[in-house]
Amino acid sequence: MEAPSIVVEPPGPRSREVLARIERRAYPGLSAGLTPFALAHKRAWTVTDVDGNVYLDLASASASVPLGAGRPELLGPVTEALARFGNEDSHALVSELTARFGERLLEVAPASLTRYDIALNGTEAIEIAIKLMRRSTGRPVIIGFHGSYHGESTLTAALGAEAAEISRGLRGLVGGFVHVPYPHPYRSPLRDPRPGGSGDATVDYLRDHVLFHALDPSEVAGVMIEPVLGSGGCVAPPDSFWPALTQLCAEHGWLLCADEVKSGMGRSGHLFAVERWGVEPDLMCLGKALGGGAMPIGAVLGSERAIGGFDDVPTGSTWAWLPAACAAAMTTLDLFEREPVLENVGELERLASARLGELRDRFERIGEVRATGCFMAIEFVRDRETKERDPELQDAVAAEALRRGVIADSSTTSLNIQPSLVMPGEALERAFEIVAEAIEAALAAEGS
Numbered sequence: 435m436e437a438p439s440i441v442v443e444p445p446g447p448r449s450r451e452v453l454a455r456i457e458r459r460a461y462p463g464l465s466a467g468l469t470p471f472a473l474a475h476k477r478a479w480t481v482t483d484v485d486g487n488v489y490l491d492l493a494s495a496s497a498s499v500p501l502g503a504g505r506p507e508l509l510g511p512v513t514e515a516l517a518r519f520g521n522e523d524s525h526a527l528v529s530e531l532t533a534r535f536g537e538r539l540l541e542v543a544p545a546s547l548t549r550y551d552i553a554l555n556g557t558e559a560i561e562i563a564i565k566l567m568r569r570s571t572g573r574p575v576i577i578g579f580h581g582s583y584h585g586e587s588t589l590t591a592a593l594g595a596e597a598a599e600i601s602r603g604l605r606g607l608v609g610g611f612v613h614v615p616y617p618h619p620y621r622s623p624l625r626d627p628r629p630g631g632s633g634d635a636t637v638d639y640l641r642d643h644v645l646f647h648a649l650d651p652s653e654v655a656g657v658m659i660e661p662v663l664g665s666g667g668c669v670a671p672p673d674s675f676w677p678a679l680t681q682l683c684a685e686h687g688w689l690l691c692a693d694e695v696k697s698g699m700g701r702s703g704h705l706f707a708v709e710r711w712g713v714e715p716d717l718m719c720l721g722k723a724l725g726g727g728a729m730p731i732g733a734v735l736g737s738e739r740a741i742g743g744f745d746d747v748p749t750g751s752t753w754a755w756l757p758a759a760c761a762a763a764m765t766t767l768d769l770f771e772r773e774p775v776l777e778n779v780g781e782l783e784r785l786a787s788a789r790l791g792e793l794r795d796r797f798e799r800i801g802e803v804r805a806t807g808c809f810m811a812i813e814f815v816r817d818r819e820t821k822e823r824d825p826e827l828q829d830a831v832a833a834e835a836l837r838r839g840v841i842a843d844s845s846t847t848s849l850n851i852q853p854s855l856v857m858p859g860e861a862l863e864r865a866f867e868i869v870a871e872a873i874e875a876a877l878a879a880e881g882s
Contacts, residue, residue, distance in 0.1 A: 444485070446487065453471075461530060469841065476499075488719045490839060496665070497722055497852045498723055499727030505726075512729055514561075517865060524754055525750055529757050532760060534763050536636060544715065551736070554730060556696075557584075558732055560722060565747050565749065571689060574653060575611070577644075577688075578612070583666055594602050594679070595613045612649055614640055616669065616671070618671075620668070659690075661694065664695075665696070676711040693708075694707060700775055701779070703783060717734060773856070780859075800815070834875045
């Protein structure tokens with residue numbers, strides 16, 4: 435069926451009935467944030483609801499479905515592995531799939547990463563990495579960044595700093611994290627690098643202020659960073675940042691951990707986002723798209739120093755690296771090798787840069803637009819000079835887009851657009867046309 439196709443304004447009657455059932459019984463925090471329709475099925479880069487509406491999917495299950503939904507090439511190996519093994523705790527009984535996938539993952543990872551540990555998902559991978567960083571160095575503190583999202587467990591919510599509400603009630607219970615501004619070209623509060631400094635304003639701030647006034651570097655285990663901010667705005671750091679940060683880590687013996695849960699598996703235009711800048715981290719966390727959208731799976735990859743010198747840290751959970759999840763992840767890597775996925779991401783980035791630039795030129799209430807691979811974002815402001823955020827307009831645009839058949843992510847700071855990595859250019863073109871219509875409608879309603 436051609437997408438988008440809206441036959442009844444969402445939520446339709448069948449969707450309303452399903453959503454009402456969930457609202458009656460579910461934890462209120464779940465029902466409060468749901469998209470206003472009930473899912474019937476997904477195919478490729480489209481979503482169909484129970485009322486027959488068909489949407490273009492620019493959320494991709496929070497960037498967890500990289501190669502389109504419902505692919506037989508992915509589902510076949512999964513069902514075969516389930517029939518053969520069922521579900522098994524890979525901390526107790528392993529199959530040859532465990533060894534084969536672990537070796538394969540290290541083959542495609544940056545050369546600095548020589549060992550792996552298993553996880554069920556991205557949040558668990560982050561928790562494991564925190565434990566390994568502290569054990570490896572014997573140091574308690576990990577530096578994180580404003581705007582970063584690392585999960586919503588107690589530990590990962592305290593490490594992250596995307597929005598204060600995510601860690602509300604938790605930050606005072608979990609110590610050992612220090613946060614600094616993300617190297618955000620549009621919103622950093624820091625000025626240009628100082629003369630004679632590191633060459634980067636964020637790292638200058640770390641050196642000249644944080645390490646001078648507040649934090650002894652000998653207490654720092656390392657740095658945890660999203661190479662591209664995901665839900666926090668699809669932001670890529672300036673090129674000056676990475677050499678300055680890696681030099682700082684080397685000077686003090688800090689471990690550099692890349693949270694590639696969202697940016698990994700091709701979304702940045704490289705298999706792993708750190709490859710855009712030639713960075714070789716000490717640890718890397720994976721999740722979301724690692725299972726191709728077919729099965730949940732996460733991983734922690736590390737250097738010998740980071741994870742190879744001890745065996746006394748308990749990690750993971752019962753269903754980490756189920757055989758079927760390993761089969762899905764292996765097949766996902768196969769598809770990246772066989773198909774021009776990364777080339778298509780490059781084409782979509784170029785298309786998005788052009789179309790988003792046109793939107794910014796057209797609408798004064800757009801402060802900035804961004805495109806790094808298939809991380810795309812529109813940041814709405816009340817005034818371009820003050821850069822005051824306009825979350826109400828952002829939410830209104832997302833709602834108008836949904837009414838017209840486009841699913842996008844109204845996140846904490848921007849309207850995030852995360853298409854399938856294999857979406858055709860013409861489908862993304864149509865989606866941007868609809869987003870433009872949605873902006874017009876939202877602005878018209880605001881002025882009425």
